[in-house]
Amino acid sequence: MGKASQQKIDLVSKRKRDDDMIGFEEDPSPMADQPLPMLEIEQPHPESQDEGLHANEPITFRGVEFLQRDPGLRPQIWQHPPEQRDSVRRAYLMLGPMQPELQTYKPSGEKGHQRRFQYKWFDNFQKWLEYSEDKHRAYCLYCFVSSKNENRRGGSHVFTVDGFDSWNRINSGKHCAFLxxxxxxxxxxxxxxxxxxxxxxxxSCHIKTIMAVKDKEKVERNRLRLKVSIATVKWLALQSCAFRGYDERPESKNKGNFLEMVELLAEFNPDIAKCVLANAPYGSKYTSPEIQKEILSIFACKIRNHIREEIGDSKFSILVDETCDVAKREQMALVLRFADKGGILQERFFDLIHVANTRSLTLKDKLSFALTNPGFDIQNLRGQGYDGASNMRGDLNGLQALLLQECPYAYYVHCYAHRLQLALVDASKEVVSISQFFQKLIYIINTVDSSSKRHDQLHQAQLVELENAIANANIET
Ligand SMILES: [Zn+2]
Known part of the structure; x- marks a missing residue:
């Protein structure tokens, strides 16, 4: 007999065995008819179950308590979504192999030569051998868990998908099918x-876990570093301190308030020390002037949003004055006045706007932008208060006139503080005693301030006067 003929006969006999096995499966055991309370995964119909396992139907892993334990019924790993497969694998491994102890195991094989599974085999192959009460076949836990290929190739799926029941091949020799x-x-x-x-x-050794732990640590360090920068900016802004230093190099003795403050925080907190300045990765120190300005501008934006919410759609007035900063840059300070929900008048410093020049048109454009950008309606403007400079109060082209064109109810009021100052200056010129008072006051200030000794003498004189006033009960303590 040729080799090809022999193979053909083998194939026929194999097919016959397969047919027998299918017939065997079609005779459902009592166990198969029982509902499985633990199983909430949608299972195919018992008759089409074998096909169902290979149908690639997506199965969602909802937790270890919902896993199908029976090796003959459980869906294959590849039927789960790729991102859940490791979780399913881990869950099955943690549950361990399914090794039911039955009174009798169902026999298989040709009549007269039938064999049964034996419980003692679990002792020899404790770690992986499994038995399906439904299919009455043996499976391998680890091969099932690691199985990735859904295409059947040779006998590679015997212990994972099909199940093994050739019990006559189990013996104590080295050709035992389990070995x-x-x-x-x-x-x-x-x-x-x-x-x-x-x-x-x-x-703990799993590479994904290690990476996840490392990533988490990195994220936490980055957050802490950023928090330090935010806290420092907040403190310096609240105390109106300068941020930058003249020399900010690492070897500098005074690196400026911002960097010195970060160093101070690191000195008292080892967690901070581990992740800031020299210990921070290059490119994410979060201490550059740009970062400082960005954090500061975020604070400013949040405060402006808060004021915006406070005012809402109520009517409001504006107070504007021009000023120069230390760098001689022209700036326009903007203050908003409004009545809060309790009807109490409130004033909020809103913005400091850099202006290229003090022409009324420039001021008007900048002001309009500063108000409309956060969403204020210019039609709700009910008052404007400026000094008496012509670019501000001018009836034709002053800032107030330009704003009146947009909102006719935005009445201009010459700022009372400015008017008081003008009145005092005029009065001091006209009334001799007031004029003399201011002249002598300036003389005293100049005389006392130029000498620390005189300053102390004045201070001492004030103390004596205060004691006398208390002794004469002119002042209440
Ligand atoms: Zn195996």
């Missing part, structure tokens, strides 16, 4: 699957 499945070399498919499974179980 054959395990393979002799350390790199046999089963042994590889076992190693992979152990690595997956050992979470």
């Amino acid at each position: 054959t499945h395990m393979g002799s070399g350390p790199c046999s498919p089963h042994n590889n699957a076992f190693t992979d499974g152990q690595a997956l179980l050992n979470q």
Whole structure:
């Protein structure tokens, strides 16, 4: 007989065995008819179950308590969504192999030569051998868990999908089918699957876990570093301190308020010390002038939003004055006045706007932008208060006239503080005694301030006067 003929006969006999097995499966055991309370995964109909396992139907992993334990009924790993497969694998490995102890195991094989599964086999292959009460076949836990290929190839799915029931091939010799499945070399498919499974179980060594822990630490360090910068900006802004230093190099003795404050915080907190300045990765120190300005502008934006919410759609007035900063840049200070919900008058400093020049048109454009950008309606403007400069109060082209064109109710009021100052200056010129008072006051200030000794003498004289006033009960303590 030729080799080809022999193969043909083998194929026929194999098909016959398969047919027998299918017939065997079509005779459902009492166990198969029972509902499975633990199973909430949608299962195919028992008759089409075998096809269902290979149908690639997506199955969502909802937790270890919902897993199908029976090796003959459970869906294959590849039927789960890729991102859940490791979780499913880990869950099955943690549950361990399914090794039910039955009174009698169902026999299989040809009549007269039938054999049964034996419980004692679990002792010899404790780690991986599984038995399906539904299919009455043996499976391998680790090969099932590591199985990735959904295409059947040869007998590679015997212990994962089909199940093994040729009990007559189980013996104490070296040709025992279980030993054959395990393979002799350390790199046999089963042994590889076992190693992979152990690595997956050992979470602390798992590369994904290590990466996740490292990523989490990195994120926490970055957050802490940013928090330090934010807290420093907040403190310096609240105390009206300068941020920058003249020399901010690492070797400088005074690197400016911002960097010195970060160093101070690091000195008292080891967690901060580990992640700021020299210990921060290059490119994410969060201490550059740009970052400082960005954090500051975020604070400013939040405060402006808060004021915007406070005012809402109420009517409001504006107070504007021009001023120069230390760098001689022309700036326009904007203050908003409004009545709060309780009807109490409130004033809020809103913005400091750099202007290229003090022409009324320039001021008007900048002012309109500063008000409309946060969403104020210019039609709600009910008052404007400026000094008496012509670019501000001018009836034709002054800032107030330009704003009146947009909102006819925005009445201009010459600022009372400015008017008081003008009145005092005029009065001091006209009334001799007031004029003399201011002249002498200036003389006293100049005389006392130029000498620390005189300053102390004045201070001493004030103390004596205060004691006398208390003794004469002119002042209440
Ligand atoms: Zn195996």
